[in-house]
Amino acid sequence: MEFMEWAQTKTESLGAWDLALIKWSCLAGGVLLAQMVPALGRIDKRVLAAVTVALALKPALSVLGATSSDPRRSA
Secondary structure, X not given: OOHHHHHHHHHOOOOHHHHHHHHHHHHHHHHHHHHHOHHXXXXXXXXXXXHHHXXXXXXXXXXXXXXXXXXXXXX
């Protein structure tokens, strides 16, 4: 079984609440990391904003219905 098939079987039962909780836990982990590492506090806010937008771009395009090269999504 290849990795993507394995991951698909493990995530089939995840609902909207599960995904939301995963996202919030990642956010909380990022805040915790920022508090633990003082050097992260010196990063320019514009860089953090750019990274945030870059990370959110793919999921946002998926939700808004952008075209995809994945043949499974064409149905």
